[in-house]
Amino acid sequence: MTIVLHGFPMSPNTRRALLALEETGSDYRLEPVDLMSGQQKSDAYRKLNPTARVPTLVDGDIVLWESNAILVYLAEKHPDRLFAGKLPAERGDVARWMFMNAAHLSPAMARIFAHTIRLPEDQRLPRIVEESRAEVDRSLGGVELHLKETQREYLGGPFGIADLSIAPALGFASMLGVSLEAFPAVASWLGRVQARPSWKKIYG
Ligand SMILES: N[C@@H](CCC(=O)N[C@@H](CS)C(=O)NCC(=O)O)C(=O)O
Structure with missing residues (x-):
């Protein structure tokens, strides 16, 4: 169906x-x-x-x-197509990135979008943008350290739902002035996700 x-x-x-x-x-x-x-x-x-x-x-x-x-x-x-973790430690690790994204990274990016582009100019609050940028950096700092310490190609090891949780939150990063310069491992990982046929099809 x-x-x-x-x-x-x-x-x-x-x-x-x-x-x-x-x-x-x-x-x-x-x-x-x-x-x-x-x-x-x-x-x-x-x-x-x-x-x-x-x-x-x-x-x-x-x-x-x-x-x-x-x-x-x-x-x-489709467990053969998307890694979600098998062992308790792997499942916890994958869940960690998904919860971090849902609770911190995505909402911060949404606030930056709202207060730089979506809202009428007289409703945009620079303080919210500033705080949200700091929140994004704080989250990306965690991802950066994880990728450096584990030397993994993807967040959970094999490609999977941890990657698909976080990567779309960064899809408009450059448009919103969110720089990945301080996060080279994140930038490389994002490049790998963006090179996949799925990303090319959905993001054009
Ligand atoms: N936590 C939700 C967030 C969904 C969400 O906020 N979607 C936005 C679009 S990106 C939306 O529907 N906005 C319309 C509205 O809030 O009225 C999820 O991950 O699905």
Whole structure:
């Protein structure tokens, strides 16, 4: 059965799920939800996702929202395509990067986007941008150290959902003036993720 992903093509959270659908070779289609016109708040969409955010994945009877949960679901379905960890230590390690992204990195990037581009100029707060940039650096410092210490190609070892959690958060980094110069191992890792066919297809 074809999986339907409800999402907004430019959204990093939608792209996170799209990348996983590509990497797993899933049969899927994207059902656009127009965030510009507020379609995510419509009654019809809220029936799928009461939090009125994208993405939402529908696979038969299963309706799942929160992009990191979608990653976990697809990795469980396709353990040979997306590494989610097997041993307790590996699963904990993968979960660590996903939680760090969901709690700190992605929200900080979203705040930078809001207060430099999305909001009307008179609502943009430079202090929030400054604090969020510091938060991004703090998160990336952890990723940098991990990659240097482990010398891994990808965050969990093999390519998998830890990479797909964090990389889309950095997809607009240069546009938002977030520099990776101080994080060379992160920059190399991101380059490897961005060289994958899935990234080329979703990011164009
Ligand atoms: N934690 C959620 C975040 C989802 C999210 O905030 N999506 C944004 C688009 S990137 C959205 O739907 N924004 C519309 C709104 O908040 O009204 C996830 O990872 O799926």
